[in-house]
Amino acid sequence: MSRPPCAAPVYLPEYVAREFGFYEDEGLDFSRSAPDDWTRVLTDLDTGEATAALGGLWVPAMYHGRGRELIAFAQLNGVNPKGLVTREPSAGFGLKDLEGKVVLAPGAGGTAPYVHTAGLMRRAGVDMSQVRWIRDLSGAMLTEMFLNGAGDALVTDAVNGAFLQRAGTAHIAFRHDEAGGAMPNSVYYTSREVLDRDDKVVWRFCRALQRAYDWLKEHEAAQLTDLLKREWPQLDTEFLITVVDGLRASGLWDDIRVDEQGFAEWMLILAEDGLIDEPMPYAALVDPRPAAEAAAVGS
Template identity: 40%
Template sequence: MTPFHVTATGHSLNYLPEYVAVDQGFFADEDLTVTASVPRPWDRVLDDLRDGTASAALGGIWVPSMYRDRADHLVPFAQIAARAPLALLGREAAADFSWQALPGKTVLMKGSNGASVGLYFKMRLREEGIDPGRIGFIQDLDGAMLSKLFLGGLGDYLVIDYPGALRLAAAGGCHIVQAFPVQGGPIPWSVYYALGPADDGRVQQQAVFCRALQRGMDWIQAREPESYGDFLTRIFPALPVDILLRAARTYRENAMWTTPLIDPEGYERWQLGIADGHLISAPIPYETLNDPRPTAALRAAA
């Protein structure tokens, strides 16, 4: 068996196909022993790539984009989450929400674990014709602190992970006014990337990894979440089972997990968001940043 270690920026429901592929033996069928770790702080995933501890990092594609031609050459080769696993919480009912009412308001969103949340929400504002400069942001604190302060009356809106938003809304005092897995459109939210260009041997290893990951996605698509509720609670013991089931169902029904192929349309959209966030000077062409070879067989079979 060939070891394949994933260093991840988090432990998250939107990474579910990887956990399924491990549990169901799909990686083992490809002669891979896949393990994972979540270093703290999150940017130590780059150290794991540099020292050879990890075969791949799992996180936002904005990191390889930002580093391109500036520092490490980080090469994305597969996608696991194709929607933003976030929600916007407000104090009004969802039916009363309007994007055009946001100018002049204050939005809370975490900034302690990377740039994805802020980049994404500000991209959505621009897509709705709203200048982010017309909105006040509090985003230099962690999500747990901001959630507590929001419930206590700070700010007008809170951007948070979707399972967390379900939990807060169920407790009362706020409502999900935008569920981004449902209403946010396609985006390569979470990708696997490696250090430097791959030789033929590494491409082959990544290809069989992608093949097993596809089986994990297919396994999820073929089942209602209730049929594997025990597995979900074992992997995510801190979340109530009803929240896990609802979030997993939403992700499954809204194309979160369909293919390891990095979606070109979603990629182009996200590159505009990353560029508008000033992390890159201009969008990077798809095949300049990504290596399409590990998913080529999946593309041909589609």
């Protein structure tokens, strides 16, 4: 598995599946890599270094008909675990409050933080000509800049936002995962050749992942204390448990099947921003069979 780096535990089901031996039960020797330059995942797929990649659905969408045919087969995040933070509490905050403001949106690891936020803003009736952006830099850099006075709002992941609010250095004004609707934010994608392999490696991976989803639905995050402490030692574990339970409740890990309505809405937003020429049909980018079979077994 190759995937872009992620600073927050929004990929927790992968860790749960490893922790409880779900991969081993499917005969999988699972490992992951997170290259600093996320585009390395495409090379890893080409060379066979990786069986699948985890990333934004915008990658298969943008490449479709343009040199690479990448097929998504499951989602890890069914909503976008991002949020907007401001320096001061914003009671009754609405996205139109961003008019006349400067918004910092990281983009070094992908385009979704800006593009999805902008799409939600357009749907809320924001006059986008009245919003200025600082974009395409790393999340760490923009967070540091924001905490030292740059801009008026910062797009950040939900975990980072929770810790910033706890520290009193920022306040959560908007949560994409709570107010933005279904959105296949992180999906697994691979080549058609891998999907058609006789060893059914993708199907077996989905079954292991589904078991992790089922486990997270049935157990509170406190039962993962040792795992959370081991994987994210730099974060306060007790508070992280509370944050993870909030992510569980938000629907982040509800379903490994790529949501068709969320897919369609995301395609519209990508087309509006010019990343693709027009919205694409679900069947062009998604093979639903592995996740559907796993979900049926899990139920």
